[in-house]
Amino acid sequence: MSKVYVFDHPLIQHKLTYIRDKNTGTKQFRELVEEVAMLMAYEITRDLPLEEITVETPIMEAKMNVIAGKKLGVVPILRAGLGMVDGILNLIPNAKVGHIGLYRDPETLQPVEYYCKLPTDVEERDLIAVDPMLATGGSAAAAIGFMKQRGAKSIKLMCLIAAPEGIKVVQEAHPDVDIYVAAVDECLNDHGYITPGLGDAGDRLFGTK
Numbered sequence: 613m614s615k616v617y618v619f620d621h622p623l624i625q626h627k628l629t630y631i632r633d634k635n636t637g638t639k640q641f642r643e644l645v646e647e648v649a650m651l652m653a654y655e656i657t658r659d660l661p662l663e664e665i666t667v668e669t670p671i672m673e674a675k676m677n678v679i680a681g682k683k684l685g686v687v688p689i690l691r692a693g694l695g696m697v698d699g700i701l702n703l704i705p706n707a708k709v710g711h712i713g714l715y716r717d718p719e720t721l722q723p724v725e726y727y728c729k730l731p732t733d734v735e736e737r738d739l740i741a742v743d744p745m746l747a748t749g750g751s752a753a754a755a756i757g758f759m760k761q762r763g764a765k766s767i768k769l770m771c772l773i774a775a776p777e778g779i780k781v782v783q784e785a786h787p788d789v790d791i792y793v794a795a796v797d798e799c800l801n802d803h804g805y806i807t808p809g810l811g812d813a814g815d816r817l818f819g820t821k
């Protein structure tokens with residue numbers, strides 16, 4: 613069974629509270645989502661392997677660590693996942709970016725696919741699928757399924773807020789995919805929204821409501 617990691621860093625928790633606030637406007641919402649994604653990327657990359665190289669300081673030659681040429685990829689689930697990409701790329705500028713277009717049918721709550729473009733060498737990359745919301749888990753489970761169908765072998769899922777229901781669905785469908793979140797909320801409401809949550813992440817990011 614995969615693991616669930618909750619990032620309880622005070623900066624992440626502080627920013628998430630203002631992301632949740634309904635009085636936070638589009639500009640600030642977008643900035644905060646990007647900042648939290650960057651902080652989460654800092655935490656999620658803790659296990660990157662290092663290798664020694666030789667550098668010349670002004671004083672002497674010395675062996676020091678750099679990140680061993682790990683191939684990374686970030687895969688936002690459209691639309692709302694886009695809001696997390698720049699924050700991650702601030703820290704990992706050489707990561708390739710794939711895109712998976714999915715929206716959740718408001719009646720059935722089932723994911724509907726409309727786009728998929730992943731890096732060609734997807735099987736060699738460590739991929740981070742990103743989406744602010746893990747609600748029923750249908751979208752994330754489907755997106756991870758598409759990534760695997762196209763050859764992905766190493767996948768992590770990073771979300772701002774998860775519902776217990778969504779975590780269970782992803783863990784059962786993809787027991788090899790660890791889940792990284794800033795918060796696990798109480799439950800879903802009758803419309804499949806995370807409670808207390810933050811509302812509709814895509815609409816709040818792009819000002820479409």
Ligand SMILES: O=P(O)(O)OC[C@H]1O[C@H](OP(=O)(O)OP(=O)(O)O)[C@H](O)[C@@H]1O
Pocket residue numbers: 689690691692693714715716717721723743744745746747748749750751752778804812813814815
């Ligand atoms: O876990 P689930 O029940 O599948 O719900 C979560 C999905 O819903 C939201 O996307 P939405 O369908 O609103 O699309 P959007 O990002 O284009 O707004 C969210 O960004 C997730 O992708």
Ligand SMILES: O=c1cc[nH]c(=O)[nH]1
Pocket residue numbers: 692745747804805806807809810811812813814
């Ligand atoms: O709470 C939710 C659930 C699905 N999608 C969102 O944007 N928010």
Ligand SMILES: [Mg+2]
Pocket residue numbers: 692812813814815
């Ligand atoms: Mg939406």
